Amino acid sequence: MPIVGQQKVSFIDFPELISTVFFVPYCNFHCPYCHNASLLKGKHEEISFDKIKDFFKTKRPGMVEGVVITGGEPTIQKDIEEIIHFFNTEIGLKLKLDTNGACPEVIEKAQVDYIALDFKTDRKTYQKLTSIENIYDNILETLNVLMVRDIPYELRITAAPNFINMAKLENMVKDIPKGARIRLQAFKNTNCLDPSMKDIKVYSEDGMEKFRTFLKGLGFILL
Numbered sequence: 001m002p003i004v005g006q007q008k009v010s011f012i013d014f015p016e017l018i019s020t021v022f023f024v025p026y027c028n029f030h031c032p033y034c035h036n037a038s039l040l041k042g043k044h045e046e047i048s049f050d051k052i053k054d055f056f057k058t059k060r061p062g063m064v065e066g067v068v069i070t071g072g073e074p075t076i077q078k079d080i081e082e083i084i085h086f087f088n089t090e091i092g093l094k095l096k097l098d099t100n101g102a103c104p105e106v107i108e109k110a111q112v113d114y115i116a117l118d119f120k121t122d123r124k125t126y127q128k129l130t131s132i133e134n135i136y137d138n139i140l141e142t143l144n145v146l147m148v149r150d151i152p153y154e155l156r157i158t159a160a161p162n163f164i165n166m167a168k169l170e171n172m173v174k175d176i177p178k179g180a181r182i183r184l185q186a187f188k189n190t191n192c193l194d195p196s197m198k199d200i201k202v203y204s205e206d207g208m209e210k211f212r213t214f215l216k217g218l219g220f221i222l223l
Contacts, residue, residue: 002026002077003052004044009064014096014114015154015223017066020055022047024083027073029100029130031120032194033160033187039072040193049086056091066094066113075103075110084111101142102135108145115146116183119155121163122171129163140175147177154223155180159203159211160187169211173218182215183223184208 005023007013013021025039034040056064067087074080074097087095088111096114099107107115121129123136146153155176157164164187176182186208189198203211212222 002044002079003047003083004039006047006052006055008055010068013068013070014066014094017094018064019066019068019096020064021068021070022052024069024071024074024077026076027071027100028076028102028132029073030193031129032162032192033158033189033197034193035188035191036072037191037193049090052086053090056093064093066096067091068096068098070098073100073102075099075106080106081109099142101139102132104138104141104145107142108149113152115151115153117142117146117153117155119143119157119172119176122168123175124171125163125168143175143177153181154183156183156185158185158187159208160197161200161203164211166210166214169214173215173220176220178219179221181221181223184211184215 002024003022004025007021010019010021013019023036023039025044027034027040030040069083069087077083084095087093094114095112096116097110097112098116100118119139120126126136126139127133187200187202189200189202192198216222
């Protein structure tokens, strides 16, 4: 089972719930500002189902209310359905999945309670970011699946200056459903997959506020 890391308690990863976060390895994207670079390559020590069950026997009562599966990219794991089934049947807590949206066919079947979908940049820039041709269509298909299945979700936008500016946001919002929940995250230029990102100047608080004001003005819900 490809679970290779755990954050035992989180107050921010699952909206309104105290959660435990589990990490899976590898990703089909290699975003230069990724902060989980250690998960993208190499060998990892896996955490067994039994060890996870033992953890929840001691921590669940009155403490942990939800589980988050993140990465890496969960939807490229060949055992992702088994992992989701395990948490649903053996643990029985609310389940959140983080995804880059590249595999809508997995999201179509995923039995989860909440999904965070990374929406990284506009169509023109997505291929530059991911080195995957036409990947933007997959992102939009994943978003469509979420709406059709009526799964609670949020879109996560990381304001990395190379990939997010006002012009790109104006392009992106054309493809975002009205009233969508958006988590606008500040870019941090430390511990990135691409070391050269340390030279990229982060947006000021005024710059971030302009983005927030723009999105709120269009009726999006900012988290």
